[in-house]
Amino acid sequence: MRRRAKVSSHAHMGADYTYIYSHAIRFLLIFVVGIHFGSLKVNPAAAQASMDMSTAVLSKVDPSGDGDFTKIQDAIDAVPSNNSQLYFILVKPGTYREKIVVPADKPFITLSGSQATDTIITWSEGGEIFDSATLTVLASDFVGRYLTVQNTFGTTGKAVAVRVSGDKAAFYGCRILSYQDTLLDDAGRHYFNNCYIEGATDFICGNAASLYERCHLHSLSKGNGSVTAQHRVSPSENTGFTFLGCKVTGVGSAFLGRPWGDYSRVIFAQTYMSSVIIPQGWDDWQDQTKHSTVYYGEYKCYGPGADTSKRVQWSHRLSQQEAAPFFNEGHDRRERVASTYTKKFQKTL
Known part of the structure; x- marks a missing residue:
């Protein structure tokens, strides 16, 4: 059965619950102080002091039957509509053959x-990117931790493993696997930390405002694939992908990105790039008109694939001053988001 409990009184429940609490709280603190494109500056102590985040409803999914549910979707379905509480769903080790929607x-x-590595959600479906995902997240304030999510459809078409379309979502220590359009980072503000993301063609795509920190991106492309296909379509959209302290490897050769949208925006900073990266770095998707509208930048990257001497002229080698706007947030926005969360959680916890 589902339980409503406080962290401090459930130490005996083991490390699994401790991890769930601590990292979900960290996620919420990140968004309390605000994320916008390419920006993350967290003050956890100040944020935690302003709210009580210690109480949550707990449930356990165990395929052996030793839990509250045997299927992940059943646990999600049990969460009330228009929920305003924190729900923690612990998924025990196993292989879950499910197509899941939040x-x-x-x-x-x-x-x-x-x-x-031992908690695997798997499905096999190709087709349209908005319909084929193994895990689709439409809700806001979602956290995914220590999961492998894969689409085993193969190499013959679009097959999404994870679609994220809700605002304020975060993934920690996850493995996200497919071939084409692996991660549809669709819309909203998102954070990925220590995730392994694998694919060949446009395998991180969409129009979210997302920060990828210490993630490993692995290209399966044997020639001219693309790691990213960011879909920003207007200069007024505050969207784009920032990769900070990441690692890019692969089996063949790949571009860092190509413009799905006319105003596509991607930044790689302090990232290791193996020789898999094609010297020119970026592809224009056979449309030279986008040279003046896209924004592709690199800052203090390193490794054999990070040599910018042969990069396309329409990409940017960023100085510290030029990179700063992508990593420094506005004080007013941070305070506004913090105030909203403080009021919400004081009412509901």
Whole structure:
């Protein structure tokens, strides 16, 4: 059965619950102080002092039957519509052959395994990117931890493993695997930390405002694939992908990105790039008109693939001053988001 409990009184429940609490709280603190494109500056102590985040509803998914549910989707379905509490769903080790949707009216869900290599959500479906995902997140304030999510459709078409379309979502220590359009980072503000993301063609795509920190991006492309296909379509959109302290490897050769949208925006900073990266770095998707509208930048990257001497002229080698706007947030926005969360959680916890 589902339980409503406080962290401090459930130390005996083991490390799994401790991890769920601590990292989900960290996620919420990140968004309390605000994320916008390329910006992350967290003050956890100040944020935590302003709210009580210690109480949550707990449930366990175990395929052996030794839990509250045997299927992940059943646990999600049990969360009330228009939920305003924190729900923590602990997924025990196993292989879950499910196509999962977190509906838009079910925010504040944490879905957590204990280790990504033994907690696997798998499906096999190709077709349109908005329909084929193994895991679709439409709700806001979602956390995914220590999960492998894969689409095993293969190399013959679009096959999304994870689609994220809700605002304020975060993934920690996850493995996200497919071939084409692996991660549809569709819309909203998102954070990926220590995730392994694998694919060949446009395998991180969409129009979210997302920060990828210490993630490993692995290209399966044997020639001229693309790591990113960012879909920003207007200069007024505050969207784009920032990769900070990441690692890019692969088996063949790949571009860092190509413009799905006319105003596509991607930054790689302090990232290791193996020789898999093609010297020119970026592809224009056979449309030279986008040279003047896209924004592709690199800052203090290193490794054999980070040599910018042969990069396309329409990409940017960023100085510290030029890179600063992508990593420094506005004080007013941070305070506004913090105030909103403080009021919300004081009412609901």
